[in-house]
Amino acid sequence: LAATTSLASANDELVEMQQNAKNWVMQLGNYSATRYSELEEINKDNVGDLQVAWSFSTGVLRGHEGGPLVIDGVMYVHTPFPNKVFALDLNDNGRIIWRYEPEQDPNVIPVMCCDTVNRGVAYGDGKIILHQADTNVVALDAKTGEELWKTQNGDPSKGETGTMSPLIAGDKVLVGNSGGEFGVQGHMTAYNLETGEQEWRAYSVGPDDQILLDPENTTHLGEPVGENSSVDTWEGDQWQLGGGTVWGWVSYDPELNLVYYGSGNPGTWNPAQRPGDNRWSMTIFARDLDTGVAKWVYQMTPHDEWDYDGVNENILVDMEIDGEQRKVLFHPDRNGFAYTLDRETGELLVAAKYDPAVNWATEVVMNEDDEQYGRPQVVAEYSTAQNGVDVNSEGICPAALGTKDQQPSAYSPETGLFYIPTNHVCMDYEPFQVSYTAGQPYVGATLSMYPAPDSHGGMGNFIAWDAAAGEIVWSVEEPFSVWSGALATAGDIVFYGTLEGYLKAVDMETGEELYRFKTPSGIIGNVNTYEHDGKQYVAVLSGIGGWAGIGLAAGLTEGTDGLGAVGAYQSLSDYTQLGGQLTVFSLPSE
Amino acid sequence: LAATTSLASANDELVEMQQNAKNWVMQLGNYSATRYSELEEINKDNVGDLQVAWSFSTGVLRGHEGGPLVIDGVMYVHTPFPNKVFALDLNDNGRIIWRYEPEQDPNVIPVMCCDTVNRGVAYGDGKIILHQADTNVVALDAKTGEELWKTQNGDPSKGETGTMSPLIAGDKVLVGNSGGEFGVQGHMTAYNLETGEQEWRAYSVGPDDQILLDPENTTHLGEPVGENSSVDTWEGDQWQLGGGTVWGWVSYDPELNLVYYGSGNPGTWNPAQRPGDNRWSMTIFARDLDTGVAKWVYQMTPHDEWDYDGVNENILVDMEIDGEQRKVLFHPDRNGFAYTLDRETGELLVAAKYDPAVNWATEVVMNEDDEQYGRPQVVAEYSTAQNGVDVNSEGICPAALGTKDQQPSAYSPETGLFYIPTNHVCMDYEPFQVSYTAGQPYVGATLSMYPAPDSHGGMGNFIAWDAAAGEIVWSVEEPFSVWSGALATAGDIVFYGTLEGYLKAVDMETGEELYRFKTPSGIIGNVNTYEHDGKQYVAVLSGIGGWAGIGLAAGLTEGTDGLGAVGAYQSLSDYTQLGGQLTVFSLPSE
Ligand SMILES: O=C(O)c1cc(C(=O)O)c2c(n1)C(=O)C(=O)c1cc(C(=O)O)[nH]c1-2
């Protein structure tokens, strides 16, 4: 009982802490995943004077995703494999208070699809939770680094790995698995924060009791999903290799007690091997935190033919849509449509292309009475399923890595706009027959990628998005995909990083560039901000890698290597080299 | 003949280029090795406003020694093993113009005594010369990175490796070898800059024809060395394992046409196995550039019993000594004495302790009529030879890594002072019998190191030294050895880096700290400065390692590991982690 009380208050504690702009207690800034900070010392007028306050090399190379947490004068920095964690003392020049250096079997490296990335640690109730590449979930004492508990979340020998950042909500640690390119069955699991014991596990695909759907009360676009809603959309036992892994971001609405996250691609990239809608891959889940049972689901890309994983962030804001104030969930999907849903009911409010290059579908049907309601209307020319096995479908936009991948967006309550780091990349996609061997790639398609044709020549844009209207407000052209998470602040500015290594600050209203600084290596980390000793700081991890940087990170040079990403990003090596550094910025002191 | 002309003018070109403060054309700034710059935009009054202009990750971890060269808008950055070289375009935000990534057998790593360091590339006649760990000397086209020639300078299978920075003088590339801990025979070799052909090779120990000494005209303290001056000071054939490797810095006096450098420790650290003075290990050589023949030699530490390699930099300045203007060579030796010699004649002018902790010798005899003239007077208690094999001699100061190791000093013509990064470390030293196996460590002593007792508790000082008086003018206490090369400028400031990772600027007159910035990783690189587009920049490589940082660099934890250095520097891991970054500083633009 004592433990329960302490954990109930841990929940309250985090709900409160995430509102304190001085700290940065969770990867996306707060439960709503807005990546917005009320700090305003650094603002539109002075951000041009920003300078580097200090820096820290993690001692690890390859892609550094996520970012540091800051809690009451201590900064927690994580690294890609081997997933070291450092607690740095902000009161003593970043001196290392403790470090945790797990021993991990390097055999996990080749079964990580998209570099050895890790999207960061989580904090709750005096603990730092680390999700290792080998799927171990570890609780560390935030003060000492001591290991409190450790539990294995998956089986790397079958291709299950860990890259996602856990979210702590209530007395639970929520953590998913990776391995969609290895035919694993995706799941989200809740562990007890105090003990590490498993409280529930919800698969994305499979029988109802595995996916924790209530046939009568779980809804899809307002209708009960019914029995066997997943299994019935797969041929035979293919769902067992069905993917739908959970490697993206999780958000939480404490009032509704619902957690939100998306599932990844269905297993094998060759659509011919899995006729059907392949539910619930490519789906947003709204699950009850306590039981794991889904309140509603929404599948963005039924029967995926392009690897448009549905795992991107879900940003929870209240906004006016068609004159009505709604509790919405905003989800800029990999498939190039940005979705606005009612987060209580799962009602689809807006679905619009957030990159004009998107061509694989014409629209998402918004008429509730249409039998195609909520479904993207696929363009035959770009349908790799219709074109068939061993046929190269050319010019599909976006590429497999989507109009946006793992890089999280920001939202400003002042402008009511979403700030989205995007990819502007297209692809050729040739499916082929593949057979399954546990622990071996189960991909079944050859891809090549290139900048969106007939456009600005670059492979990315940083955009401001009006989610109610479904319109781009402004767009900054970038030579490479923007693979870094954005930060919006009350200083009327938005920050993001670029693959060449620039930290940039732009005017929230216009997108005008106000500041840039070349950090040591390409940025795929997420910018954050905190206050220490009365001063505002901005922090970001550099370290080129991730899927876009896989060529550099893993030393690949063949264009179709790295699941097709190597060719497009080849020239990145003219701008940056591997790294692993934290850079912390502030205004000059008077 | 055409080639000769071009090379003669290459020589003239470099003599001129090294006087242009806008570039940084050689590792020590100029042929005189002063590491002094006439640039003064950044000065005593504004250095406190210094900020980071940009940064670059090399993509390589472990110890980054040396520093970048800057030649007409292009910066050349090198790395430790595998010794990559990058040409960065200063006119285009440090974009990579070309990169050279040699393939090297990693088997060379374990035969590098003191981390996988490299002290930097050299420039001459449109070529960048790289000295690889595996002893290959490579000439690259400075414009394209194309390999022009490549020659092997030694045999890694016998423990010969490459870490020193070549010096280009006249039409020659001067390069030595490492491997004093593997019983190799040290040598300095001159290669033709145009063709890579060997022009002369001068061993440090051995028969006269190998060491290029002229028995009648080569002098030691004013006297001809006579025949067999080296071989006669070794027992039997021990000279063949005699060390005297040449891994430090080279300087050059174009007027005298003499090159200056020192040789390292005699082979095996167990002095009992090599009775005699072990000439010419631990010796400064003044050699004719054209022929390689020595004009004079001076042995600092006859019959070494402490590993006090004589390879430290030789700074060539003109100064008044005892009322007389002299062309001097200044050499702060590892043994704790700072030597001032007449660089034309080799006359010994001053020899004084530059750390009061030095206790292994009382003095260097300065009376020319004394038979001990020029020799340190060893204190019996600290004589590992007198105490004998398998006896642990305790409390010897300095430790084997000396009062100063490879970290080069700076000199300011304004103050007439030398600015010396020092170690303040003592040791216990226990020699043991060792037998020789080619390619295996040939050390024969167990060491442990610790901060100089009864002092400030730290392991380093940064000092200003009056070489005429033989006196410390001021001294800044540092927690760790200062393993970074200093830079003095006309702005009345001196820069240096620390093992925790700070770049510091101090007042040239007083040592008062004016600026510090925490770079990503510990600094063992050498600070330099250049001007680009009318603006002054300061640049330094971070990346903890070298002998002092070998524990972190190679993952060693036993106190006596890393030739005894691991224990003393253990707490470095509370401050910094491995790295490999260039950080470039400038003043804020108006
Ligand atoms: O299906 C999966 O299990 C899975 C896992 C991951 C991952 O864990 O990093 C990525 C993807 N898929 C993926 O499709 C993708 O685009 C991707 C990009 C990245 C990245 O970090 O840059 N990871 C992943």
Ligand SMILES: O=C(O)c1cc(C(=O)O)c2c(n1)C(=O)C(=O)c1cc(C(=O)O)[nH]c1-2
């Ligand atoms: O005897 C040799 O051949 C040799 C080589 C080297 C080297 O090449 O780095 C060092 C030393 N000795 C040495 O004695 C020493 O203190 C040392 C320090 C370092 C360094 O880079 O930190 N290298 C070396």
